[in-house]
Amino acid sequence: MADDKKLTRRDEDFAAWYNEVVLRSELADYSPVKGSMVIRPWGYGIWENMQRALDDMFKETGHENAYFPLLIPMSFIEREKEHIEGFAPELAVVTQAGGKVLEEPYVIRPTSETIIYSMYAKWVQSYRDLPVLMNQWANVVRWEMRTRLFLRTSEFLWQEGHTAHATAEEAEEETLLILGIYRKFMEDWIGMPPITGLKSESEKFAGAVRSYCCEALMQDNKALQAGTSHFLGQNFAKQFDLKFQTEAGEEEYAWNTSWGVSTRLVGGMVMTHGDDDGLVVPPRLAPVQVVIVPILRGDETGPLRDKVDEVAARLKAAGVRVKIDARENLSPGAKYYEWERKGVPFRLEIGPRDLESGQVALARRLTPEGEKRKLFLPEGQAIAELPARLESFQTELKLAALARREANTVRGVKSVDALQEAFDGGAGFVYTGWNGDAAVEETIKERMKATIRALPGEEFRSGETPDTCVSGNGSSVAEVAWARAY
RNA sequence: CGGGGCGUGGCGCAGUCCGGUAGCGCACCUGCUUUGGGAGCAGGGGGUCCCCGGUUCGAAUCCGGGCGCCCCGACCA
Numbered sequence: 131m132a133d134d135k136k137l138t139r140r141d142e143d144f145a146a147w148y149n150e151v152v153l154r155s156e157l158a159d160y161s162p163v164k165g166s167m168v169i170r171p172w173g174y175g176i177w178e179n180m181q182r183a184l185d186d187m188f189k190e191t192g193h194e195n196a197y198f199p200l201l202i203p204m205s206f207i208e209r210e211k212e213h214i215e216g217f218a219p220e221l222a223v224v225t226q227a228g229g230k231v232l233e234e235p236y237v238i239r240p241t242s243e244t245i246i247y248s249m250y251a252k253w254v255q256s257y258r259d260l261p262v263l264m265n266q267w268a269n270v271v272r273w274e275m276r277t278r279l280f281l282r283t284s285e286f287l288w289q290e291g292h293t294a295h296a297t298a299e300e301a302e303e304e305t306l307l308i309l310g311i312y313r314k315f316m317e318d319w320i321g322m323p324p325i326t327g328l329k330s331e332s333e334k335f336a337g338a339v340r341s342y343c344c345e346a347l348m349q350d351n352k353a354l355q356a357g358t359s360h361f362l363g364q365n366f367a368k369q370f371d372l373k374f375q376t377e378a379g380e381e382e383y384a385w386n387t388s389w390g391v392s393t394r395l396v397g398g399m400v401m402t403h404g405d406d407d408g409l410v411v412p413p414r415l416a417p418v419q420v421v422i423v424p425i426l427r428g429d430e431t432g433p434l435r436d437k438v439d440e441v442a443a444r445l446k447a448a449g450v451r452v453k454i455d456a457r458e459n460l461s462p463g464a465k466y467y468e469w470e471r472k473g474v475p476f477r478l479e480i481g482p483r484d485l486e487s488g489q490v491a492l493a494r495r496l497t498p499e500g501e502k503r504k505l506f507l508p509e510g511q512a513i514a515e516l517p518a519r520l521e522s523f524q525t526e527l528k529l530a531a532l533a534r535r536e537a538n539t540v541r542g543v544k545s546v547d548a549l550q551e552a553f554d555g556g557a558g559f560v561y562t563g564w565n566g567d568a569a570v571e572e573t574i575k576e577r578m579k580a581t582i583r584a585l586p587g588e589e590f591r592s593g594e595t596p597d598t599c600v601s602g603n604g605s606s607v608a609e610v611a612w613a614r615a616y
Numbered sequence: 617c618g619g620g621g622c623g624u625g626g627c628g629c630a631g632u633c634c635g636g637u638a639g640c641g642c643a644c645c646u647g648c649u650u651u652g653g654g655a656g657c658a659g660g661g662g663g664u665c666c667c668c669g670g671u672u673c674g675a676a677u678c679c680g681g682g683c684g685c686c687c688c689g690a691c692c693a
Contacts, residue, residue: 146687160685164684164685272693275617275690282693355692390693391693392693461650462653463654463655465653466653481652483652491652493653503653616692616693
């Protein structure tokens with residue numbers, strides 16, 4: 131292939147490295163439309179595996195999938211005040227169709243709260259109709275000024291859950307249930323352990339009462355908002371007349387939640403595990419978990435091919451996603467580089483020597499410290515061990531990411547100068563006290579480009595609760611985690 | 617919207633300052649030899665030099681105008 135150059139190193143230019151990895155591992159490519167990308171089979175395969183895992187978890191917790199239209203009447207979006215203020219600048223609007231100017235313009239959905247709750251209003255009459263627990267897998271469009279592959283594109287794929295409940299407590303519970311699902315998914319599938327918590331007023335979703343979030347730390351120590359779960363209160367219910375009759379016969383507005391994760395998670399995966407050789411895909415997400423490269427020599431290739439087919443079949447029977455790379459126009463070495471760049475967790479090499487000795491060469495995408503890159507194992511053993519090796523590889527990735535997050539977290543910072551010092555020293559998350567004043571956020575954002583990523587949930591908070599605000603003004607009402615963010 | 621960079625076979629680039637009729641590497645096609653970390657040799661195909669206009673005997677190159685994309689910042693999942 132044409133692609134035989136080394137990647138930019140992460141420590142040289144992280145942004146350049148990221149772009150090269152995405153393009154050269156064939157996750158995605160730039161499209162003819164500015165700011166939007168084509169997700170190629172390797173990237174889409176990873177997304178499909180993400181979808182499957184999440185979808186299972188949503189369904190296990192009682193949610194159903196549905197589909198709502200791409201186009202939303204402009205007046206719907208305008209109904210909720212904060213919502214329109216938040217989204218107006220980035221809307222793409224359809225003003226013409228069928229050769230005529232439309233009476234009312236349609237907005238290409240930037241998110242679907244408005245159209246979905248307008249429909250729920252039609253379907254809900256009684257408390258017996260609640261809760262409504264729906265999710266949709268869809269594309270949305272937000273016309274961002276500056277885009278980045280997977281992290282911020284004009285159009286992206288996501289899931290958006292929208293629920294309606296009879297009580298605020300139940301809706302709040304739902305919001306936290308989903309936050310927990312997101313966290314578990316990020317930890318156990320992506321191996322990207324986030325901190326979770328509440329957004330500050332200035333960072334919350336436009337139209338929400340409260341936004342909860344997952345914030346993950348990338349290798350450049352910038353935080354990535356990886357998922358959000360919003361408690362919407364009755365804001366949308368009131369605007370869309372989503373009412374129900376209670377058991378006592380009274381009329382009441384429903385309580386809503388909405389929550390989403392997007393193809394941004396693919397970008398998070400890249401920046402969490404990728405290295406200077408390219409992508410590293412966690413086994414549970416890898417479209418190909420084991421690639422087999424036959425070493426063909428001379429004309430006696432028949433028995434070798436049979437052996438490769440047999441090994442592949444046995445791995446497949448053991449539940450391993452396996453691919454045979456039998457291309458004849460590439461040397462084995464070229465294939466090694468290609469699959470390593472694409473992040474396939476394990477590679478088996480089977481050649482004439484192995485055929486005789488009954489062994490195979492197993493190469494790991496990440497070689498443990500002090501070990502050789504390739505292991506020569508008896509064929510049967512290699513096959514038998516691979517499922518467990520995949521699982522432990524998955525776990526190692528998570529633990530490494532967790533260790534990195536903790537190693538780059540600074541706690542107990544008590545002044546703005548010390549906060550600045552922490553970021554100058556390359557910190558990721560920095561925990562401080564906060565008096566709840568948005569002006570403090572503004573000042574710090576201005577000065578060091580860091581924002582409050584979350585008011586962390588209990589298990590992420592420091593052992594010692596800060597009592598004063600980082601600004602020096604007043605006492606702290608909540609511990610907060612600051613970071614520079616994507 | 618500000619700052620920077622770039623538009624030349626599929627990809628990456630040289631050539632532009634100093635005008636002379638387009639070149640290199642990779643990829644691709646054919647053949648032979650190869651294949652355990654990016655194969656070698658030989659032959660071959662492929663280009664409106666982003667667009668429009670101007671200067672000139674002659675423009676990838678000079679002049680004027682336009683368009684597009686990428687990167688960095690302000691805005692955001």
